[in-house]
Amino acid sequence: MTKKIGAEILLECLMKEGVDTVFGFPGGAVLPIYDALYDSPIKHILVRHEQGAVHMADGYARSLGKPGVVIVTSGPGATNTVTGIATAYMDSIPMVVITGQVPTALIGNDAFQEADIVGITRPCTKHNYLVKDLKDLPRIIKESFYIATTGRPGPVLVDIPKDVLTASMAELKYPEKTSIESYQPNYKGHPGQIRKALQLILAAKRPVVYAGGGVVLSNAAGELKAFAEKLGIPTTTTLMGLGAFPGTHELFMGMLGMHGTFCANMAVTNTDCLIAVGARFDDRVTGKIDEFAPYADIVHIDIDPTSISKNVKVDIPIVGDVKDVLKEMVKALPQAKALKEHKKGLSEWHAQVNEWRATHALSYKQEPNGKIKPQFVIEKFYELTKGNAIITTEVGQNQMWAAQFFKYDKARTFLTSGGLGTMGFGFPAAIGAQIAFPDSTVAVIAGDGSLQMNIQELATAVQYKLPVKVIILNNMVLGMVRQWQELFYDKRYSHTCISVAPDFVKLADAYGAVGLRAKKPSEVEAVLKEALAVKDRPVLMDFRVDQFECVYPMVPAGQPLNKMLLV
Amino acid sequence: MRHTISVLVTNEFGVLSRISGLFSGRGFNIESLSVAETLDPQVSRMTIVTSGDDKVLEQINKQLNKLINVIKVYDFTGEEHIERELALVKVNLTADTRPEILSIVDIFRAKVVDVSPRTYTIEITGDEEKISALTELLRPFGIKEIVRTGRIAMARSPKQK
Numbered sequence A: 001m002t003k004k005i006g007a008e009i010l011l012e013c014l015m016k017e018g019v020d021t022v023f024g025f026p027g028g029a030v031l032p033i034y035d036a037l038y039d040s041p042i043k044h045i046l047v048r049h050e051q052g053a054v055h056m057a058d059g060y061a062r063s064l065g066k067p068g069v070v071i072v073t074s075g076p077g078a079t080n081t082v083t084g085i086a087t088a089y090m091d092s093i094p095m096v097v098i099t100g101q102v103p104t105a106l107i108g109n110d111a112f113q114e115a116d117i118v119g120i121t122r123p124c125t126k127h128n129y130l131v132k133d134l135k136d137l138p139r140i141i142k143e144s145f146y147i148a149t150t151g152r153p154g155p156v157l158v159d160i161p162k163d164v165l166t167a168s169m170a171e172l173k174y175p176e177k178t179s180i181e182s183y184q185p186n187y188k189g190h191p192g193q194i195r196k197a198l199q200l201i202l203a204a205k206r207p208v209v210y211a212g213g214g215v216v217l218s219n220a221a222g223e224l225k226a227f228a229e230k231l232g233i234p235t236t237t238t239l240m241g242l243g244a245f246p247g248t249h250e251l252f253m254g255m256l257g258m259h260g261t262f263c264a265n266m267a268v269t270n271t272d273c274l275i276a277v278g279a280r281f282d283d284r285v286t287g288k289i290d291e292f293a294p295y296a297d298i299v300h301i302d303i304d305p306t307s308i309s310k311n312v313k314v315d316i317p318i319v320g321d322v323k324d325v326l327k328e329m330v331k332a333l334p335q336a337k338a339l340k341e342h343k344k345g346l347s348e349w350h351a352q353v354n355e356w357r358a359t360h361a362l363s364y365k366q367e368p369n370g371k372i373k374p375q376f377v378i379e380k381f382y383e384l385t386k387g388n389a390i391i392t393t394e395v396g397q398n399q400m401w402a403a404q405f406f407k408y409d410k411a412r413t414f415l416t417s418g419g420l421g422t423m424g425f426g427f428p429a430a431i432g433a434q435i436a437f438p439d440s441t442v443a444v445i446a447g448d449g450s451l452q453m454n455i456q457e458l459a460t461a462v463q464y465k466l467p468v469k470v471i472i473l474n475n476m477v478l479g480m481v482r483q484w485q486e487l488f489y490d491k492r493y494s495h496t497c498i499s500v501a502p503d504f505v506k507l508a509d510a511y512g513a514v515g516l517r518a519k520k521p522s523e524v525e526a527v528l529k530e531a532l533a534v535k536d537r538p539v540l541m542d543f544r545v546d547q548f549e550c551v552y553p554m555v556p557a558g559q560p561l562n563k564m565l566l567v
Numbered sequence B: 001m002r003h004t005i006s007v008l009v010t011n012e013f014g015v016l017s018r019i020s021g022l023f024s025g026r027g028f029n030i031e032s033l034s035v036a037e038t039l040d041p042q043v044s045r046m047t048i049v050t051s052g053d054d055k056v057l058e059q060i061n062k063q064l065n066k067l068i069n070v071i072k073v074y075d076f077t078g079e080e081h082i083e084r085e086l087a088l089v090k091v092n093l094t095a096d097t098r099p100e101i102l103s104i105v106d107i108f109r110a111k112v113v114d115v116s117p118r119t120y121t122i123e124i125t126g127d128e129e130k131i132s133a134l135t136e137l138l139r140p141f142g143i144k145e146i147v148r149t150g151r152i153a154m155a156r157s158p159k160q161k
């Protein structure tokens, strides 16, 4: 019988899991894997920094709905993944990270390039493993993908010592199925709870749906739309939920929370029945927690019991898969005629919502000869692409404007680091999404500060001929921090000016990418059009935007949602 | 309020640190913790004494259940159960105090498990109050050292009708 080494077995296991693309960076401890990759049909994307690999795998997973896979070496390779893993963990993104480790016999000896990555990532992975024996590897890989992709998804790390990678074993027997006694996620909502929730919802006079990233993760956008439409319920989403409900839908109120729309925040403050779907009542969403949805009975549908009644006391919890539960709810709805009557009963509420929508709609003012407004760039891009694009964001003002001024009609087309707020996420995530969708328009709406945190991945994008559009809203500041300093720190702009920066056009050129610049509003459209025409390499667009533009509305931290600062 | 929680976990390396990391990372309290294998060598039991209001306890329970290695979580609060701790107390000794110490040991049904010319080492099991009561009585003689296990607990069997 032919024998195979651990590294070959690992790759076979990955292929059995349907993995065709991995993101990684080599090193001593993973040399056996890289040697095996040399003859493997698996496509390996060579990054320039391990953090980039994790964000790419993350963007790949978010856009495609398949787990992302990363391979890195021990020690510094492994520790470089931590921010990426924590980012994926906070946003519940399925991912499997394979780290090399020093040989078993050296573990604990402060060996060269040894780091206790299992210990380090314990609190920011859904689960992690150290493989001590090759015979356990197939089971552990099977379990890793199972854990990463089921229940509330999340990253799983598998640490493999070098001697396990080089040990050999007879033919692989990959387990067909796995079941873990102590891990049994619950998908079916309790029928009694569903019934009670529906009674409450049907009796409500001012219902609101508040949908989060869980709807995206559970691929339940269709079910959510059916549910909201049949009942005529005005709907808001969190940052993570953008795209889970069509951005152009008449029931859509925009995002809620700190930089949510006036309409969404007023509706949530005044609703008598809040239906939280795959959301977790984050502090950026609720504002002052005691005054969040003060008149509402709250129904909360979520697959993760720990999310329920963690921050806000919930009246009717339903633990289950959002898709499953919404399907059951829609099935149990009254006949069409009765629903029509019901919707008529909501007409006053609809009128109120429409009034809020009209009074303080998102706005900005672009003077034709003034500085470029960042919102204008985003709106133009929306216009030119007709919304047909996958958008990732960095973190800061750029992220909020991308959430406000581009409309996302489809799930998985808006990828952002919501939970951890990781600067440096957007660009590599866009690369990952472009690899998942080679023929789609993929753009990152970037801040000049954030982009520089993983700018090295420009080489990766050039190497793989990826036409990622990098829209730099270049305000030469750490804009969101500057905004807080302006509003809450007496305009003391401590260490937020980053005008010493590379010339992004020359930088693009140096990397073999395309570099474009717009300094005037009249140049914006031409630059975007030129960028959209590039199909074989990344494009960096340096939009010199107004430094003093602020993101509004804004609910100051700790204030209730209806206490917004408006434009 | 104080709670004694029993957590059944798979007996694997790193599980203890997952549990203790969960408590420290989320700001939950651990007053005591004891761990040992169960009848099934693949499964360990942790007995954790913690405190918090209902909301905190609900989160502790749910967060523990969310860990992949946790099989079952059981909160003894409000249930008929037996709790025990064990303590070893090393107390100073003189010819004069010896009889008095021995009589205290006797009253508490404790045991002298080690003797030296100047010290007794006393073993006592019981609930927390009993152990505290004993140590209070021994304190005037001069306690040199005290070692206590964490608390362990077991539900009482239902009484026959």
Ligand SMILES: Cc1ncc(C[n+]2csc(CCOP(=O)(O)OP(=O)(O)O)c2C)c(N)n1
Binding pocket: A394, A395, A396, A397, A398, A399, A421, A422, A423, A424, A446, A447, A448, A449, A450, A451, A473, A475, A477, A478, A479, A480, A481
């Ligand atoms: C890694 C990391 N460090 C620090 C922060 C804090 N932070 C949040 S927004 C921001 C400014 C971002 O600046 P830029 O990327 O230029 O975006 P802008 O707000 O100007 O659009 C900073 C420093 C963060 N979110 N992530």
Ligand SMILES: [Mg+2]
Binding pocket: A447, A448, A449, A473, A474, A475, A476, A477, A478, A479
């Ligand atoms: Mg900036």
